Amino acid sequence: MTQTQPASPAPQTDKDPWPALIALCIGFFMILLDTTIVTVATPAIIEDLDASVNAVVWVTSAYLLAYAVPVLITGRLGDRFGPRNLYLTGLAVFTAASLWCGLTTTVEGLIIARVFQGFGASMMTPQTMAIITRIFPMDRRGQAMALWGATAGVATLVGPVLGGVLTDAFGWEWIFFINVPVGIAAFVLALRLVPKLPTNQHRFDWLGVVLSGVGMFLLVFGIQEAHQYDWSTITGEITVWRMIIAGLVVIAAFVWWQAKNSQEPLMPLRLFRDRNFSVANLGIAAVSFGFTAMGFPLMLWAQGVRHYSPTESGMLLIPMAVVSIVAAPVVGKLTDKVHPRILTGTGFTILTAAMAVSALILAADTPLWQILVAMGFVGLGSSFLWAVLTATATRNLPLELAGAGAGVYNALRQVGAVLGSAGIALFIDSRLAAQGLEQAGGGEGAVQKMPPQIADRFSEAMGQSLLLVPAVLVVGFLAVMLFERPKHFGAATSACSAVPVPAAPAE
Known part of the structure; x- marks a missing residue:
């Protein structure tokens, strides 16, 4: 039986913790990249595997579902068996499943392989936060969390761009094959640089x-x-x-x-007594819903109607990624100074408007610059949301609930993504049928370069589908209007380090 030892305050090693953080961020970047990288390769997968749009959307939904459900308990498994051990196990599973994804020849096989990828990712995510919390002292933990948060944001935004380049140059299989050498390198680095930490007992x-x-x-x-x-x-x-x-x-x-x-309930309901925690969870679920859903109709339109290559399609999102990366540090400096209601309200307003405009202007002859400008505003809006919602989620929680709160927050973020994937599949199917293009939703005809006589109707169907996103974002906006001024507001650090910390032993 594993010896149970009380956890001591961070740091628990005399070594410089930054190399360990870099090693963790490589694996974390990879698993978050795979939440969005498939969207731009959707048309290629449909054609190569002779699958329907709905079936290929399941390639993403299966991953997100297998990622979201276990993440509530994998943090506690890390406490029991060691966060380093769980992280390495999850990384090994994820890397092996990535190879499986690339080698499969059926959409059903690809969906099953993605389930195993999701299980691997669910083992990794809580461990990254738990390890950061325990190896960094309080006065440097905020910087570490900022790098972790930046890794998450960049991975989510650049996924479609990288997916387009790989699909165009080598084939859709390489959006999965690329994970193999990266996963091996991340495993070796984590094995060498991430320290072993004491374990604690838990009731599961x-x-x-x-x-x-x-x-x-x-x-x-x-x-x-x-x-x-x-x-x-x-x-x-x-x-x-x-x-x-x-x-x-x-x-x-x-x-x-x-x-x-x-x-020890999986989701302690007393967490939701804190209004800011409840609001932040609803807000991040709406944002995650939106970013997961938006890629499918946009990429189908770009490749089917505009005849763009996967690389060119992915490049439509470059303004979104660039603006978000540039604006995020500026917004980050305001997180401890400006009321979260103001920051997130601004973010949701910009993001909702940009998504609505994107949906309404989508047509066969839409000027390219209009799409690029809209995507830039999508990036600007998102820069006010990811970090601020995360920082606000557990700021008011007592230290003993920080881990459980972060586990719930990360799980609900993934639940939002799962529902976004499912919801957009439903809307795409129904809007194609309404336009008399039901056959365009399945088989090889899904995204073949279509003649002008049906391009307008297909564009209208994709635009109507995309309207689902701003509709859900309005719910997020209404939620964040309920934010209260956080306790200890303006402090450089808080007991919960201003960023959720999944399931680490009590310090």
């Missing part, structure tokens, strides 16, 4: 894991497959509506069990 809420997993699967599958089955029977007596309702019932049972569980 396995019933909570099962209920949350089953509920999310039923809900996501029902939403994403709804139009495919015309909102009716899937098989036997199982209907789309029954599956969605069953998912909601199981999720309600999960919430009930979390309230009843007096040991």
Whole structure:
């Protein structure tokens, strides 16, 4: 049995912690890159594997779902068996699954491989934050968290760009093959540079894991497959509506069990007594929904209507990435000085407007500069959201709840992404059908370079689908208007280090 030792205050090693952080960020960058890198390769995968748009959207949904559900408990597994060990195990699983993804010859095989990728990613993410918390002293932890946050933002934004370059130059398989050498290098670096840390015992809420997993699967599958089955029977007596309702019932049972569980619930409900924590979770779920959903219609339009290559399609998002990277440090300096309601309200306003404009101007003959300007404003809006929502989420929480709070925050961020992937698949299918282009949603005809007579209708369908994103972002805007002034506002650091810390032993 593993010897249980009390955790001591960070740092727990005399070594410089920065090399360990760099090693962790390489793996973290890779797993977040894979949440968005597939979108630009969607048309190539559809054509090569003779798959439908909906089936290929499952390539992303399966990854996000397998990433989101276990992340609530993998942080505690890191406490029990060591965060370094869980990180290395997850990295090995992720890297092996990436090779599997590239070698598969069917969309079904690709979806299964992506599930294993998601499991690997779910083991890695909480460990990065737990290790940072325990190897950096409080006065340098903010800088470390800033680098971690910048890694997350850059990975999410550059995924489609890199995906386009790799798909164009080598084929869609290489968006997965590229992970193999990077994963091996990250594994060696982490093995050498990340220190071993003491472990703690935990009671694991396995019933909570099962209920949350089953509920999310039923809900996501029902939403994403709804139009495919015309909102009716899937098989036997199982209907789309029954599956969605069953998912909601199981999720309600999960919430009930979390309230009843007096040991160590997977999601301590007392976290939500803090208004800022609850608001930040709703806000980040809306943002994650939007950024996951927007790529699919935009990339299908760019390659199907405008006949852009994957590289050219990915380059449409360069203004978004550049503006976000430039603006994020400026906004970061304001996080401890300006009320989060002002910063996030500004971000949601800009982002919602930019997404709405992008949807409304999408047409076969839309001038390129209009799309690029809109994407620049998307990047500007996002720069006011990622870091501020993360910093505000656990700022008010007591130290003993920081780990649990961060686990819930990261899980709900991924849940937003899962629902974004499922929701946009439903809207694309329904809008194509409304335009009389239902056959464009499946098989090789999905994104073949289309003649002018149907390009206008396809563009309108993609624009209408994209309107789902600003509609959801409005919910995020309304939520952040409820932010309160954080406790200890203006302090350089707080007990919770201004950034959520997944499941680390109490210090």
